[in-house]
Amino acid sequence: MSYETLGIGVLWLFLYGYLIIASIDFGAGFFSYYSSVTGTRHLIHNVIERYLSPVWEVTNVFLVFFFVGIVGFFPDTAYYFGTALLVPGSIAIVLLAIRGSYYAFSTYGSRSNRVYMLLYGASGLLIPASLSTVLTISEGGFIEVTGTGEVRFLYGALFSSAYSWAVVLLALVSVLYISAMFLSYYAHKAGDRQAFEIVRTYALAWSLPTIFSSLLVFFAIRSHNYEHYQNMLSLSWMFAASFICFVIAITLIARRIRLGWAFLFVMLQFAFAFFGYGAAHLPYILYPYLTIHDHFTSDAMAAGLITVFVLGLLLLIPSLYLLLRLFLFDALYVQGKRSKH
């Protein structure tokens, strides 16, 4: 495998990691706020809180990892995306900043504050929408490179594109779907019957919109970037596999059995779709200006980055395992029978 493919594969894996872990986080924040509005907060708050508290910092790292890594492996992405994304990127930063800090303020501050919760819940839903702009732009058509090599971002084109709205919609509903599926598993494990029933309805409610908006994106790509659509068709087995995983996950949730497996199938559902989409996108990073072969970093740097990556993983995997074991797979903790401080 070439360094290029390895590099983009690793980065894509981390973006996928971010997609799952951030979705759980963002959706949970929204549900937490929503429940306080609808008066069911006392039922589900504890479960959400117990999961989120130890992991919220880790979520951000996946994102940082991705954008530092992509500049390392593909330095030209900094040039094209950096210039084009000033406004959407800054909006995403502001939202991330509000969300991250207000989470800490409302969780660790002395009393819970309604405004803080609103800021933290609402910003979580807007972040996926603003971040998904990057994927939209990568399809081409929203950036113009002038004769002098200057990059210009076409805001009008982005806002009037059916494709970009389809992506935003998908980002929004899948966040809520993934999160509700995870929380169902977690609440069930905690033996919290009432919380489980609530989040289970959320999961079921968001399942159909998710699959519907996935189809929408599929067709929107067809009219926006036919080449990519063709590539996706040749990988259609991956999308079929994704759909099968979706059906299994929903069936398990509906029958209230094997919820761990249900969430695993949700992860597989998104893995197939996300990697299918990514593989079909190759070799382009930014259609049609930038492929993974243009201006790839020097071999020495690529080797250095991959070495660091492997060494880093040797450190991270046991650490992440410890984190999961202490807070996700520890029955006493999940059930709230261990003191939190």
Added chain:
Amino acid sequence: MSGTIYDPVLLSRLLTSLTLGFHILFATLGVGVPLLIALAEWTGIRRNDPHYLLLARRWARGYVITVAVGVVTGTAIGLQLSLLWPSFMRVAGQSIALPLFMETFAFFFEAIFLGIYLYTWDRFKSKTAHIWLLVPVVIGSSASALFITIVNAFMNYPVGLTMEGGTITSVHPIAAMLSPAMPTKVAHVLSSAFVTCAFVLAAIAAWSLMKGRQHIYYKKALKLTMGCAAVFTMSTALIGDLSGKYLANYQPEKLAAMEWHFETTGHAPLLFGGVLGDDNEVKYGLTVPYALSILAHGIPSAEVTGLNDIPKDEQPPLWTHYIFDIKMMYVAYMTLVVLLFLWYMWRGKGRLYRSRKLLALIVVAAPVAMLAIEHGWILNEVGRQPWILRGIMRTAEGATTSGHVDTMLIVFALLYLVLGITTVRVLSRMFRSNRAEDELRALGMEGGDHR
């Protein structure tokens, strides 16, 4: 904005300095506080003293809030590098991506273990198991500072790459990390972060003592933190001297601008204060004979390069001199506070915790230490202008050409204002509503004497 000229380079510089200026307040706490928490918990375990354990707990609780803001503003500066300096990042991506990448690993490591540490206070049977979780947090936070400072050292003195006609032809990623600027810079950043955190935490204890809360808990806190402040002030001063020698050898233009040293001469005097008139005439300055030569090379007769030997368009702004002087006054103040504290401890006849003057001086030392950090960074960053990569790329060439930087500047200024105010509010509410004495009583830890 009609009537004004839209200048993305200037605006990008302003926005970057705004973000960094805000971030380093929290980043500094992020580097130093874990070490002090570890020291307190370790002391608590060793002496079997619940006061120190509570100290560690309370610091950790406040620390989470500052970490949150540090993480989000750190993410902001990470992304802004690409958004505001796309051409620079294109070059940096080829040459200096390795330490940037390593920084994220260090951050990852720290984030995981901080989460575990905060939620496992009563989880383990063995007393020492919990404190071991802080080791990766301390390593992770110091390593992030190390790696990100390596990136900055590279920008100050790039090595490990060959340029031919404006394009990079060969890169040695490891060599690029070993810039001559690196050792002094890293040491100075770490050491000054430790000093600052020691002063910040000392100020909290001093404040409570000043308010007449004479509980032994605060006395122990003050002694521990001021002890650390004394040690780290000394190491920082030492490293600061080495940084001066580095500058004289590798970035003489920065030192010369800082010192308004125009003619290359031996026996160079150090200039303190003063106003620069027309024709670079210095008025009202205080000169210390030979001191600049000693600072630069360690020998009174050593020759120090003057600004006149640097091409005009490669000279840093001359106002860095004021920043340097102000910074040195802060350093002098902190040293004085440390010496006074030591004197009171040795000769104070028990007045150490009662002298309102000393306590007030310690409280003031915390913002002074933070200001010293800010001034140090301004000196470092402005002192390498006009370069973004010294000798390779000018700042103007690295900036974005995108529109809307002006709007973003306003948006981020508002964001930091709101974040700053809320952080202060949340932190002060957190500790005001739950004082250490009350917590000791509630936890049944009471029984310490009230000397």
